[in-house]
Amino acid sequence: MTAARAVEAYLAAVRDGLADLPAAERTELLHDLEAHLADVVAEFEADREPVTDVALTHRLGRPEDYAADLRESAGYTGGDKLLGRLRRRNDRRRELRPRLALWCFLLSCALAAFAGYLAVDVLDGGQSLLMALAAVTVPAAIAAALVRSIGIAALAELPEVRRAQGWVEGLRPRTMPGCWPAVRPHLRPTWYVVRGWAAAVAVGVALNLDSAMLPFPSLSIAGLGRAPG
Amino acid sequence: MDRTQLLKGVLDLAVLAVLRDGDGYGYDVVRRLRAAGHEELADASVYGTLRRLYNAGLLNSYVEPSEEGPHRKYYGLNERGRNRLVESAKVWRQFSDTMSSLVGDVA
Numbered sequence: 044m045t046a047a048r049a050v051e052a053y054l055a056a057v058r059d060g061l062a063d064l065p066a067a068e069r070t071e072l073l074h075d076l077e078a079h080l081a082d083v084v085a086e087f088e089a090d091r092e093p094v095t096d097v098a099l100t101h102r103l104g105r106p107e108d109y110a111a112d113l114r115e116s117a118g119y120t121g122g123d124k125l126l127g128r129l130r131r132r133n134d135r136r137r138e139l140r141p142r143l144a145l146w147c148f149l150l151s152c153a154l155a156a157f158a159g160y161l162a163v164d165v166l167d168g169g170q171s172l173l174m175a176l177a178a179v180t181v182p183a184a185i186a187a188a189l190v191r192s193i194g195i196a197a198l199a200e201l202p203e204v205r206r207a208q209g210w211v212e213g214l215r216p217r218t219m220p221g222c223w224p225a226v227r228p229h230l231r232p233t234w235y236v237v238r239g240w241a242a243a244v245a246v247g248v249a250l251n252l253d254s255a256m257l258p259f260p261s262l263s264i265a266g267l268g269r270a271p272g
Numbered sequence: 273m274d275r276t277q278l279l280k281g282v283l284d285l286a287v288l289a290v291l292r293d294g295d296g297y298g299y300d301v302v303r304r305l306r307a308a309g310h311e312e313l314a315d316a317s318v319y320g321t322l323r324r325l326y327n328a329g330l331l332n333s334y335v336e337p338s339e340e341g342p343h344r345k346y347y348g349l350n351e352r353g354r355n356r357l358v359e360s361a362k363v364w365r366q367f368s369d370t371m372s373s374l375v376g377d378v379a
Contacts, residue, residue: 068323071323072319072320072323074342074345075298075319075322075323075345076319077341077342078297078298078299078338078341078342078343078344078345079298079299079315079319081338081340081341081342082298082299082341083299085340085341103315103316104314104316108316109314109315109316110316112314112316112317112320113316113317113319113320114320115317115320116280116283116316116317116318116319116320116321116324117319117320117321117323117324117327118320118324118327
């Protein structure tokens, strides 16, 4: 995004937040904002920082919050409904790309798991595995490209990710830090799983199975019956 | 304590006080307030305050071309603005003395 486009987008978003003000007053306030943005852009350029919508929002706050501050300090009450509507609309727009990245990531995980499931068949020379592996690359590439441009932090801020985080937090036993005796019983099932996994890997090693599958004992054992020679 | 909330109540006085040192355009006033120690200041609230003080007849305004970008709108204190500054400064001093004696030497 070029500097001019980022500035124009910010200006337009603040203008939306002042839509119900008298036209003359709105024009004056937007003139001031144009000058303000020009000063901020000059500062960015002096620091050799790129002028993007994210950088402007970081420096000046979200445009709807800028509009709210401006209204409040200039003495224009009301507009809560208008600003609320703009916040919801802009949130949806801002969340679009992180959400797409999240779903592509989850889809590629699901496809990768499916490919793992098909991997059992690879010993029969199944072509479906190759197709599943090829299919993984599409959403994975989209997710990677999006995360590269918007940053992983944008995903962490999605409401659904926050909800999932809250859910995972809720699963954790509520114990005081440093109370190891209280925590230990809760960890026992994990210990069983780890031991079981280690045992399965050991069996795999003993039977001389394909080493690439060793970390996934269930797959290697499932493939046992078909192992050639 | 939330400094942003505190500042909201005295932003008029802060802006008037800054303009006593000389006329200034919006971003210039923001910079002077930041340099004075109000780093938590929201830029937009300074522009809104200047606009409201101007609409209330406390400030003069004139436009000067800048080398690059849009024209700059300068604001300066007029007679009413200077009077308001003196009144507000009195109120502030009383308020601040009251609070200081109330809080004492806690911190």
